[in-house]
Amino acid sequence: MKPAAQTVKQGGALDAAEQRLAGQIYEIRHIEAIILRAKIDVPVQTSFGTMYDRPALLVQITDADGCVGYGEVWCNFPSGGAEYKAGLLVNEFAYWLKGRRFSSPAEIFDGLTAAFQVLGLQTADPGTLLQVIAGVDQALWDLVARQQGEKLCDLFGVHGNSVKAYASGIHPKEVRERVQIAQDRGFLSFKVKVGFGPEIDKAGLITARELIEGQRQLMIDANQAWKSPQEAAYNINALNGFDLTWIEEPLWASAAQEDWQILQSMINVPLAAGENLPTLDAVGSFWKKGLFSFMQPDIGKIGGFTGLLRIFASFNTAGPTKKRVYCPHWLGGMVGLAASAHMLTIVGDAGFLEVDVNENPIREKLADWDLRPSGGGRINLPLGNGIGIVPDLVAMREYGVDVTTMSG
Helix, strand or coil, X not given: CCCCEECCCHHHHHHHXXXXXCCCCEEEEEEEEXXXXXXXXXXXXCCCCEEEEEEEEEEEEEECCCCEEEEEECCCCCCCHHHHHHHHHHHHHHHHHCCCEECCHHHHHHHHHHHCHHHHHHHCCHHHHHHHHHHHHHHHHHHHHHHHCCEHHHHCCCEECEEEEEEEEECHHHHHHHHHHHHHHCCCEEEEECCCCHHXXXXXXXXXXXXXXXXXXXXXXXXXXXXXXXXXXXXXXCCHHHCEEEEECCECCCCCHHHXXXXXXXXXXXXXXCCCCCXXXXXXXXXXXXXXXXXXXXXXXXXXXXXXXXXXXXCCCCCCCCCCEECCCCCCCHHHHHHHHHHHHHHCCCCCEEEECCCCHHHHCCCCCCCCCCHHHEEECCCCCECCCCCCHHHHHHCCCEEEEEEC
């Protein structure tokens, strides 16, 4: 298989797309929120909480020509998060968006960011507003790429067809079943959750290494399980014999940069984090300082395409330095997963796409996209224009997924 992407100079990716769109005017006519909830037999457990169903919140935006774009807002927690954020989208956000004319989605991203700063202070909930903005940004870039008749990465001047992927969401008590499922699907890299206690963590990794070949990559995710560098180092160093590619979020996301530096000096495993940093400024600061070997902002939590590309534009992650590699976090439905795959392609295809292997029809059945890796553990990008996903809500209902649509 040929390499996934021919990378343009990163400083030019966003500029290249905006130049392609120069002189064209789009008008937002309609905004819809699509809430999906899938029942699951086995809850998904992390060190901080449990998911008893699989939710997704899709943003659907239609322009004056009837063209439609889709994005996805992170909504795994709290349990009613999807409904709350959908209400914000079709009320407060739709009021600002309807009738807006733009040439580049970046104009809308900047406008929303400025317009909703005070509401973020008023509600003491700025993170939720950033998540909705991220979903809107995805939908608008999807829309304009469809209008151009192009795949989204092509619009940014990067021509790709596949990305490296790893199997995620594996609880240490379910390693044997989940790793086997992932191997059968073609995955070559695997991430196991830790933070459940030394005995449970170690037993899970022993089983994982028994199941996968020694040269295949194994990562661990602590989901912010440990409070101090000392506590984290103690637990990480107890797992040193498993040849780990990274340890993800061993500290709280609010930990000071000095704490991360202390932890770095105490362990031999590369650090991965970034999915829960609260602002784009924080993401940019950690990225520039290279505190994480693998940087993992979530396109449905913060930034969308516009905000994240502005950060990564200053550094070419496919270049000679291996100190910083972009690996998008994603643990939701198919729309956000496809957006993450395009983002990974645009940034340089040096990292891995996170693919949860727990039960989730919203990820597996929403549209016609084969998520089984082919040669070299790579997943092909969706074939359609834009991000390549058109949600099949009829199929969702046939699979027993609850579908609720709200209009703004």
